[in-house]
Amino acid sequence: MIVESKEFSTNAGPPEIIFTDESGPLDLRAIYGRSAPLQVDLGCGDGSFLVAAAVANPDRDFLGIERLLGRVRNASRKIELSKLLNARVWRGAISDAVRLLPPNSVEVFYLMFPDPWPKRRHFRRRLVTEKFLFSIHQALVSQGLLRIATDQIDYFRKIELLAAHSPGFITASDEQIQPAPSTFEKRFSRAGAEIYRLVLRKISPVT
């Protein structure tokens, strides 16, 4: 796995990582230059939450996944400005990224305000499916967490239902103090929207 540099001015390594070998799994030690618990922000947007979490937790490594170039650039810029050694961003599809992560390597996945696709004919574009939960389960360490937040009650109820039928997860209590609200969380909170949260804990291997 080759990790290339993209205009990164500190000696920490590049904030945007490019995988030239997509057969995986990712060489996390090569990416971060150390071995530390990994947390992954799925659909990290402009990187506000990713950076706040990485600043607040220097003993953890953070990976943001985002498909939109402009948002990846914003996230990279924030990582650079904060001179973070423990945050990286990858431009690509969440499903590919999760597939490329080594099994049992992720302590926490964050899924903050996934695209809602509220129209029935677009439901099949929604990220959270049985298959998605399975691949998240594979990548999580034992007892690892998937933390979900959304303003969409209908999507939330469907995720709850999928989780209830997923033998590898239990619902966990939300004890974490979030380092900062994400950009969309701020936007929805300002608009007075209710925010629904779910924390799933990996409890057993699924075969």
Ligand SMILES: C[S@@+](CC[C@H](N)C(=O)[O-])C[C@H]1O[C@@H](n2cnc3c(N)ncnc32)[C@H](O)[C@@H]1O
């Ligand atoms: C509603 S925004 C939320 C952004 C951020 N998590 C926040 O809370 O501020 C959803 C983000 O996920 C990204 N996204 C959605 N589906 C994706 C996918 N399949 N692969 C990669 N990124 C995705 C979108 O481009 C967008 O930036």
